[in-house]
Amino acid sequence: MSHEVRPASESIIRRYIFSLDHKVIGIQYFCLALVAAFLGMGLSLLMRLRLAWPDEKWPMLEMVFPTGFRGGLMQPEFYLAMVTMHGTIMVFMVLTTAPQGGFGNYFLPIQIGAADMAFPVLNMLSFWTTLLSFLVLVLAFFVEGGAPIGGWTFYPPLSAIPSAGPGQGLGADLWLVSIGIFCIGSLLGALNFITTTLNMRTRGMTLTRLPLTCWGWFTTAFIALLSFPVLLAAGILLLAERSLGMSFFNPGGLVVSGKLIPGGGGSPILWQHLFWFFGHPEVYIAILPGMGVTSHILATFARKPVFGYRVMVVAILAIGLLGFLVWGHHMFISGMNPTSSIAFSVLTLTIGVPSAIKTFNWLGTLWGGRIRFTSAMLFSIGFVSVFVAGGITGLVLGQTSLDILFHDTYFVPGHFHLIMGVAAIFGIFAATYYWFPKAAGRMMNETLGQLHFWLTFFGVYAIFIPFHILGIVGHPRRIAEVTGYDFLRPFGSMHVFITIAALVTAAAQLIFLVNLVWSIFRGARASDNPWEATTLEWVTATPPPHDNFGGKLPVVHRGPYEYSVPGESNDYSPQTEPERVIAGS
Amino acid sequence: MASTVTPSRPGVRGRADPGSGGIDKLPPVDGGDYGSGRRGPERTPPPEGYRIGVWLVLASVSMMFLALTSAYIVNQAHVLPLDFPRVFIVSTALILASSLTFEMTRRELRRRREAVFLRWLMVTLGLGFAFLAAQIIAWRHLVAGGFYVNTNRHSGYAYIFTGLHAIHLFGGMLALSYVVWKSRRGSWTAVRRRVSVDATAVYWHFLDGLWIYLLVILFFWR
Numbered sequence: 001m002s003h004e005v006r007p008a009s010e011s012i013i014r015r016y017i018f019s020l021d022h023k024v025i026g027i028q029y030f031c032l033a034l035v036a037a038f039l040g041m042g043l044s045l046l047m048r049l050r051l052a053w054p055d056e057k058w059p060m061l062e063m064v065f066p067t068g069f070r071g072g073l074m075q076p077e078f079y080l081a082m083v084t085m086h087g088t089i090m091v092f093m094v095l096t097t098a099p100q101g102g103f104g105n106y107f108l109p110i111q112i113g114a115a116d117m118a119f120p121v122l123n124m125l126s127f128w129t130t131l132l133s134f135l136v137l138v139l140a141f142f143v144e145g146g147a148p149i150g151g152w153t154f155y156p157p158l159s160a161i162p163s164a165g166p167g168q169g170l171g172a173d174l175w176l177v178s179i180g181i182f183c184i185g186s187l188l189g190a191l192n193f194i195t196t197t198l199n200m201r202t203r204g205m206t207l208t209r210l211p212l213t214c215w216g217w218f219t220t221a222f223i224a225l226l227s228f229p230v231l232l233a234a235g236i237l238l239l240a241e242r243s244l245g246m247s248f249f250n251p252g253g254l255v256v257s258g259k260l261i262p263g264g265g266g267s268p269i270l271w272q273h274l275f276w277f278f279g280h281p282e283v284y285i286a287i288l289p290g291m292g293v294t295s296h297i298l299a300t301f302a303r304k305p306v307f308g309y310r311v312m313v314v315a316i317l318a319i320g321l322l323g324f325l326v327w328g329h330h331m332f333i334s335g336m337n338p339t340s341s342i343a344f345s346v347l348t349l350t351i352g353v354p355s356a357i358k359t360f361n362w363l364g365t366l367w368g369g370r371i372r373f374t375s376a377m378l379f380s381i382g383f384v385s386v387f388v389a390g391g392i393t394g395l396v397l398g399q400t401s402l403d404i405l406f407h408d409t410y411f412v413p414g415h416f417h418l419i420m421g422v423a424a425i426f427g428i429f430a431a432t433y434y435w436f437p438k439a440a441g442r443m444m445n446e447t448l449g450q451l452h453f454w455l456t457f458f459g460v461y462a463i464f465i466p467f468h469i470l471g472i473v474g475h476p477r478r479i480a481e482v483t484g485y486d487f488l489r490p491f492g493s494m495h496v497f498i499t500i501a502a503l504v505t506a507a508a509q510l511i512f513l514v515n516l517v518w519s520i521f522r523g524a525r526a527s528d529n530p531w532e533a534t535t536l537e538w539v540t541a542t543p544p545p546h547d548n549f550g551g552k553l554p555v556v557h558r559g560p561y562e563y564s565v566p567g568e569s570n571d572y573s574p575q576t577e578p579e580r581v582i583a584g585s
Numbered sequence: 586m587a588s589t590v591t592p593s594r595p596g597v598r599g600r601a602d603p604g605s606g607g608i609d610k611l612p613p614v615d616g617g618d619y620g621s622g623r624r625g626p627e628r629t630p631p632p633e634g635y636r637i638g639v640w641l642v643l644a645s646v647s648m649m650f651l652a653l654t655s656a657y658i659v660n661q662a663h664v665l666p667l668d669f670p671r672v673f674i675v676s677t678a679l680i681l682a683s684s685l686t687f688e689m690t691r692r693e694l695r696r697r698r699e700a701v702f703l704r705w706l707m708v709t710l711g712l713g714f715a716f717l718a719a720q721i722i723a724w725r726h727l728v729a730g731g732f733y734v735n736t737n738r739h740s741g742y743a744y745i746f747t748g749l750h751a752i753h754l755f756g757g758m759l760a761l762s763y764v765v766w767k768s769r770r771g772s773w774t775a776v777r778r779r780v781s782v783d784a785t786a787v788y789w790h791f792l793d794g795l796w797i798y799l800l801v802i803l804f805f806w807r
Contacts, residue, residue, distance in 0.1 A: 118634045118638070119634070119638070187645055190641075190645075191638055191641050191642065191645075194637070194641055195634045195637045195638045195641065198637050199631055199633055199634045199637055200631070200634070225641055225644060225645050225648075226644060226645070226648050227648075228645075229645050229646070229648035229649035229652065230648055230649070230651075230652040232649055233649045233650075233652035233653045233656065234652065234656075236653075236745065236749075237653070237656055237745070240734070240741060240745060244734050244735040244741070245735045246734075246735055246738065246741045247738060248656060248660055248738065248741070265660070265661075265738065266660060266738070267659055267660065269659075270656055270659045270660065273655070273659075274652055274655075274656060277652070
């Protein structure tokens with residue numbers, strides 16, 4: 001049907017490994033994120049083992065991690081290394097790669113009617129740079145001292161002093177190098193996304209006809225473009241401090257193991273400012289593509305246009321902009337000026353406004369729709385649920401007076417896991433179930449998808465609601481040793497409950513994995529438009545040809561969500577369908 | 586019924602789609618290679634992509650240097666002692682000259698004087714190399730004066746700032762060399778080449794301005 005425009009002499013290497021095709025690159029990113037997600041999940045399960053059964057011996061694990069499990073007992077430093085690497089891998093290698101690099105790379109060019117990204121070579125380089133960063137990060141597990149232990153936030157002075165703990169030597173250097181490389185890969189990608197969206201839309205695809213997925217990717221790219229350089233700057237300074245004996249962050253007078261650490265005059269708070277100026281926009285990078293996908297999928301399966309399309313676009317842009325102004329809410333207990341606290345607090349609560357607008361508009365999209373409860377739809381509705389749950393606790397933490405109590409307790413991971421660890425992941429799942437037929441040419445198994453959803457949905461609430469309770473009680477975070485605190489003694493059984501819920505939920509993800517892999521080979525053949533959706537990716541063949549549209553780029557005549565338009569014969573009108581000319585007008 | 590437009594070569598009007606009158610007055614959608622000389626779907630974008638791209642690069646690079654500046658201020662590094670290597674005057678002159686020669690390059694390109702354009706381009710590249718050489722000499726002078734990377738925070742920032750600037754300038758030179766290579770090969774259209782040179786010029790002038798800024802905050806700000 002489509003004629004492939006591709007040189008016959010293209011080698012396997014060029015076609016599938018160092019491919020310039022955005023679709024292949026998207027799949028590469030997705031596979032990287034999949035591997036990273038299971039690795040990160042495994043690390044979290046190790047953490048849960050320690051918290052539920054602190055005195056238990058694990059001889060099998062000691063074989064894999066001899067220094068981490070002396071005598072079979074998990075060492076506290078090992079636990080902290082798990083904390084650090086779990087956070088780093090999940091935030092960077094999963095939530096920053098899959099939604100944007102994975103789905104964005106695959107579907108942005110198609111949804112705007114282009115043949116490829118603006119800079120295909122840069123695209124390929126972005127992926128391989130990101131993969132290199134992942135490999136360098138994982139290398140930290142295999143060097144003397146192991147992985148760093150300072151949390152994914154890597155605060156100095158701990159992170160500035162190589163002798164401060166196991167993993168803080170070479171492991172920490174590798175972490176910094178990895179993150180530096182990741183920044184570069186991310187920046188190259190952001191460049192590509194923005195240029196593509198601005199420059200390569202097909203005829204008729206005005207900005208107001210862009211699917212909300214594209215608006216999500218576009219805004220995310222802008223956020224990445226402006227925030228990752230700050231992380232890079234911070235990383236360069238910290239690496240210089242550690243390896244060249246500088247004192248950008250070292251305040252001086254620090255004693256480690258009885259030895260006075262040289263240097264001084266630096267500011268640990270400086271790192272916090274630099275890191276969180278990046279760190280807060282980073283979490284919007286993690287969630288905005290998921291929001292775009294949610295709007296997209298809700299419209300498709302409710303057979304209704306997105307409620308308030310233009311407002312949704314403004315909300316995405318507002319979240320993107322406001323995200324740069326609130327980093328101080330991660331530093332409320334740093335001793336900052338209370339006036340700054342008020343400013344950051346007010347701005348943080350303000351982000352609740354566009355977020356709430358989006359939530360109500362999602363509900364408005366569903367209202368009165370003829371809903372088709374496919375797996376993708378379930379995960380999108382689930383996204384709304386966990387986004388509200390997680391978002392509400394954000395409003396709690398955004399108030400300085402409350403945050404002073406909750407900072408560094410389990411309340412904070414309760415909040416961000418519901419938003420990032422669940423909602424953003426639900427966005428990834430929804431996108432996978434939705435777009436798998438287009439990319440693989442086969443359908444995923446619906447029964448397994450539904451089972452995956454329900455197990456996961458109840459599982460994540462079972463895991464993370466108790467986190468909030470522990471936080472309210474005052475349970476500190478990032479500690480391996482909880483049995484020493486009298487006030488925490490009654491909560492040992494809660495830790496066991498969480499751990500069992502985590503193990504069950506983790507097992508449920510295997511259902512997804514099996515479904516994914518099995519369906520690639522044995523799934524039912526998919527038609528070009530199995531969901532009867534309107535946007536451009538459903539206009540082209542399944543899977544799309546090398547140049548996306550078989551040599552003829554589409555012309556767009558309609559908006560992205562023309563479902564159930566009165567007077568039309570179908571309950572959906574593809575974007576390429578010309579407007580009906582009414583006789584006599 | 587999906588509507589499509591048959592691809593055409595750039596500059597050639599596409600055939601009108603029946604029933605969608607008016608299309609033949611619009612420029613062709615695609616099919617051509619946007620003047621890049623590339624075959625296959627991995628076409629590079631319409632040349633405006635380079636212009637957009639370079640402004641995005643400027644935004645990004647600015648953010649990094651702004652972050653480093655704020656760290657520099659918080660660390661109060663400027664109060665610590667640091668020599669001013671006189672060679673920096675030479676390198677400043679070189680980079681300013683290179684911006685001027687870059688403008689000459691662009692002017693000759695607009696006047697379609699191929700050979701002169703390439704000559705000015707080579708001069709610019711040469712001045713870029715000279716700038717980098719001067720920077721290395723300046724760093725050696727700093728070392729000779731006892732200001733190593735880790736002498737104090739002021740010297741640390743000096744090396745980091747000027748080092749990062751030099752890396753970015755080297756990147757600009759790579760971009761310029763790429764333009765030379767592509768021009769020589771003849772696979773680019775005139776439009777694409779002009780846009781590429783213009784985009785690289787923007788980047789180059791930005792680095793020039795950034796250098797002056799760095800000089801000021803490192804050595805002339807109290």
